[in-house]
Amino acid sequence: MIEICNLFKQYEHQPLFKDLHLVVEKGSVVAIIGPSGSGKSTLLRCMNGLEAFQKGYISVDDQRFCGVLERGYNKGQEGITIKNIRRKVGMVFQQFNLFPHMSVLHNITVAPIFVLGVDQAEAESNAISLLRKVHLMEKAGKYPVQLSGGEQQRVAVARALAMKPEAMLFDEPTSSLDPEMIEEVLLVVKELVSEGMTTIIATHEMGFARDVSTRVLFLDKGEIVEQGKPQEMFSNPQNDRTKAFLSRFMK
Amino acid sequence: MRRFHEWLIFIIMEYKYFIIRCIVMLQMCFSGIFFSINHAFAYQDTLDKIKSSGVITWGFDAEGGAPYVFRDSANPSKHIGFEVELVAAIARELGVKVRYFQNAWDSILLSLQRGDFDIALNGIEITPDREQSVLFTRPYYAYAEQIVVRDSDNRIHRLEDLRGKKVGTLYNTEAKRLLEAMGGIAVNIYSGQVEPFKDLLLNRIDAVFVDLPIAAYYTMPNPQLHMVGDPVGDGYYGIALRKEDASLADELNKIIEKLLRSGELKKIYSRWGLWNVAQEKLFLHEGILKNYAESPPSSSEKAPIVLTKFLPTLLKGALVTIGISILSMMLAVVLGLILTFMRLYGNTWLRMVSTAYIEIYRGTPLLIQLYILYYGLPSIGITLSAFVVAILGLGMNYAAYEAEIYRAGIQAIPKGQTEAALSLGMSGRLTLKRIILPQALRITIPPMTNDFIALFKDSSLISVIAITELTKSYGILAAASMDYFKLGIITALLYFGMSYPLSLYARKLEKKLKSHDRNL
Ligand SMILES: Nc1ncnc2c1ncn2[C@@H]1O[C@H](COP(=O)(O)OP(=O)(O)OP(=O)(O)O)[C@@H](O)[C@H]1O
Numbered sequence: 001m002i003e004i005c006n007l008f009k010q011y012e013h014q015p016l017f018k019d020l021h022l023v024v025e026k027g028s029v030v031a032i033i034g035p036s037g038s039g040k041s042t043l044l045r046c047m048n049g050l051e052a053f054q055k056g057y058i059s060v061d062d063q064r065f066c067g068v069l070e071r072g073y074n075k076g077q078e079g080i081t082i083k084n085i086r087r088k089v090g091m092v093f094q095q096f097n098l099f100p101h102m103s104v105l106h107n108i109t110v111a112p113i114f115v116l117g118v119d120q121a122e123a124e125s126n127a128i129s130l131l132r133k134v135h136l137m138e139k140a141g142k143y144p145v146q147l148s149g150g151e152q153q154r155v156a157v158a159r160a161l162a163m164k165p166e167a168m169l170f171d172e173p174t175s176s177l178d179p180e181m182i183e184e185v186l187l188v189v190k191e192l193v194s195e196g197m198t199t200i201i202a203t204h205e206m207g208f209a210r211d212v213s214t215r216v217l218f219l220d221k222g223e224i225v226e227q228g229k230p231q232e233m234f235s236n237p238q239n240d241r242t243k244a245f246l247s248r249f250m251k
Numbered sequence: 252m253r254r255f256h257e258w259l260i261f262i263i264m265e266y267k268y269f270i271i272r273c274i275v276m277l278q279m280c281f282s283g284i285f286f287s288i289n290h291a292f293a294y295q296d297t298l299d300k301i302k303s304s305g306v307i308t309w310g311f312d313a314e315g316g317a318p319y320v321f322r323d324s325a326n327p328s329k330h331i332g333f334e335v336e337l338v339a340a341i342a343r344e345l346g347v348k349v350r351y352f353q354n355a356w357d358s359i360l361l362s363l364q365r366g367d368f369d370i371a372l373n374g375i376e377i378t379p380d381r382e383q384s385v386l387f388t389r390p391y392y393a394y395a396e397q398i399v400v401r402d403s404d405n406r407i408h409r410l411e412d413l414r415g416k417k418v419g420t421l422y423n424t425e426a427k428r429l430l431e432a433m434g435g436i437a438v439n440i441y442s443g444q445v446e447p448f449k450d451l452l453l454n455r456i457d458a459v460f461v462d463l464p465i466a467a468y469y470t471m472p473n474p475q476l477h478m479v480g481d482p483v484g485d486g487y488y489g490i491a492l493r494k495e496d497a498s499l500a501d502e503l504n505k506i507i508e509k510l511l512r513s514g515e516l517k518k519i520y521s522r523w524g525l526w527n528v529a530q531e532k533l534f535l536h537e538g539i540l541k542n543y544a545e546s547p548p549s550s551s552e553k554a555p556i557v558l559t560k561f562l563p564t565l566l567k568g569a570l571v572t573i574g575i576s577i578l579s580m581m582l583a584v585v586l587g588l589i590l591t592f593m594r595l596y597g598n599t600w601l602r603m604v605s606t607a608y609i610e611i612y613r614g615t616p617l618l619i620q621l622y623i624l625y626y627g628l629p630s631i632g633i634t635l636s637a638f639v640v641a642i643l644g645l646g647m648n649y650a651a652y653e654a655e656i657y658r659a660g661i662q663a664i665p666k667g668q669t670e671a672a673l674s675l676g677m678s679g680r681l682t683l684k685r686i687i688l689p690q691a692l693r694i695t696i697p698p699m700t701n702d703f704i705a706l707f708k709d710s711s712l713i714s715v716i717a718i719t720e721l722t723k724s725y726g727i728l729a730a731a732s733m734d735y736f737k738l739g740i741i742t743a744l745l746y747f748g749m750s751y752p753l754s755l756y757a758r759k760l761e762k763k764l765k766s767h768d769r770n771l
């Protein structure tokens with residue numbers, strides 16, 4: 001469903017991805033692991049049209065994006081392509097990024113109403129059922145400042161789901177949470193995966209990656225060093241860099 | 252030795268501004284001390300002082316001062332005018348030299364009283380009000396008020412025809428009092444004499460009513476203007492002295508008499524086209540002065556009625572100030588938003604235009620901008636009314652500051668907000684409207700309120716373009732009553748009473764916003 005081909009990306013003459021290929025089939029769950037600075041966030045952001053790149057393309061179904069971005073959004077055909085990709089692929093950020101001036105309910109309905117043209121009543125009833133799904137029914141009228149980090153992240157998931165995406169990208173969804181809140185967010189992701197949602201998740205939660213993913217991908221210095229089924233990767237890594245990285249985690 | 256030298260240079264370079272400030276302050280202290288010695292401890296008779304120092308210091312205002320005293324356009328370092336020649340003749344008779352002291356006309360009598368100069372001689376009309384605070388010599392010129400209209404205009408022939416018209420006159424003059432006494436005239440008050448004639452030529456006003464010498468000087472060389480009707484009223488210019496300088500007054504009276512009888516005065520005035528039969532009255536000066544003394548017209552109702560009499564005028568001025576502040580702030584907000592969008596989201600060209608606008612408006616004085624709008628634009632064929640100029644001038648100036656506030660507000664919104672909105676499929680425009688602007692607005696309200704307070708106070712600058720707002724009302728009332736202190740306090744209180752609630756409000760908003768941020 002998602003195909004990354006020949007991806008080349010550099011930050012100020014510092015190449016990050018030199019020639020990256022990745023294919024994600026419909027219904028698969030890909031966990032991206034790797035040390036800090038390896039390019040996990042950048043890869044996900046490229047897939048959502050938030051980051052420009054210099055060579056190669058990323059295609060989602062029949063939509064192909066070639067990496068040219070003018071201040072975050074494009075005009076013309078490129079712009080339509082990016083928008084279509086973003087509608088098919090939802091994204092959840094490490095920092096939640098809820099809209100602080102809107103209630104939880106409004107956070108979830110704003111995009112369906114103004115982007116998809118859904119009428120308000122329908123958007124709200126849909127939002128309520130999404131809130132039930134993330135176990136936050138009673139928080140509909142609250143504002144983001146009144147929620148804990150874990151609750152905010154679950155609202156962010158509901159907000160992305162409200163656009164009825166076909167795939168979800170999670171960029172370290174639990175990294176800025178206190179330990180006791182990590183589980184509640186991971187539970188929500190697990191439930192989503194069990195419903196068959198195509199998912200790509202960058203994470204430092206190795207146990208979670210092993211349990212839910214269909215494929216694990218080890219990224220280091222912008223390079224996919226090794227990938228494979230989770231059991232094989234975690235119990236029997238082939239590459240030395242993977243071994244070194246995992247040994248630090250398995251202690 | 253070399254080291255000491257370097258050290259000295261280092262100190263001077265590092266602390267040059269501090270050193271300069273110290274020197275200036277020391278200088279101020281010393282002149283302050285000398286000043287007080289002069290005037291408090293060792294009072295010296297001014298006539299003796301003039302004689303012993305060989306110098307008489309003359310206070311005047313040369314700004315737009317033709318034909319009294321002004322700068323020679325052929326040689327701008329030189330003062331010319333009939334009063335220059337008169338003062339030269341007086342100094343010659345006294346056997347002393349003249350030292351020139353330029354002083355704003357509005358405050359010339361105050362400066363005289365403060366002791367900045369020995370005599371004030373600059374078309375100062377002898378009035379009972381003024382006689383209460385200064386001593387006048389016998390008159391040296393008999394003036395009358397003259398109507399000037401455009402040559403193409405034949406509606407106005409005499410004083411009565413001015414009713415229902417817009418008439419320009421000068422700040423704190425007999426002509427102004429005459430017009431106001433007549434009633435039914437829209438009086439536009441100017442502080443410089445060139446401006447009313449400019450506005451007359453630009454159709455902003457229908458007539459100018461000023462002292463004859465001024466009318467004659469500006470009308471004669473200009474075929475588009477002409478004087479109509481006979482000169483109205485009669486009054487006299489006298490030399491103003493401090494109350495205690497009776498001996499100087501005696502001496503000057505003798506000199507004026509001598510210049511009159513010798514025909515020298517007539518020669519000077521004739522050279523400037525100012526001699527007329529009315530001047531014959533100068534010979535009868537005792538009778539004239541006595542006349543004033545016997546019938547003091549308004550002086551009895553002067554002193555204690557400050558509040559009841561002056562407050563309505565001040566309040567009217569305050570209303571104008573409020574109206575203009577609100578309208579220009581509205582303009583500033585709208586224009587500021589446009590500038591911000593151009594700068595943040597426009598193409599290269601729009602960005603350059605917006606940046607240039609902001610930098611130019613912030614880098615030049617508001618006063619100059621007002622002058623250019625009001626007196627400069629007409630020369631390229633755009634003539635705006637004073638009211639429009641006031642709103643445009645303030646609004647366009649503050650738009651530059653608002654734009655900077657909005658830009659800061661928008662840029663203060665974390666990038667994650669935009670990315671979250673975009674990732675939900677929102678367009679750039681929708682993101683701006685629904686996500687960025689509502690959050691930026693909250694941040695910008697406190698600085699905007701502060702800016703509004705600043706604009707409110709800056710609106711006093713528009714008093715230079717013939718709008719009678721609060722500051723101008725104060726200037727007019729204070730000049731008429733010579734009570735700069737009490738009226739000043741009242742006016743300041745009015746400004747304060749209007750701006751303080753706003754600044755309280757701004758502070759409250761700021762606090763609220765801060766506590767909100769803490770929750771985040
Ligand atoms: N805006 C930027 N400008 C320049 N370099 C950047 C920028 N953003 C990221 N980088 C660089 O790109 C590399 C990859 O960054 P990225 O954030 O994708 O890593 P990551 O794997 O997500 O790390 P983490 O686990 O800390 O989130 C890093 O070396 C980083 O320094």
Ligand SMILES: [Mg+2]
Nearest residue numbers: 040041042172
């Ligand atoms: Mg990251």
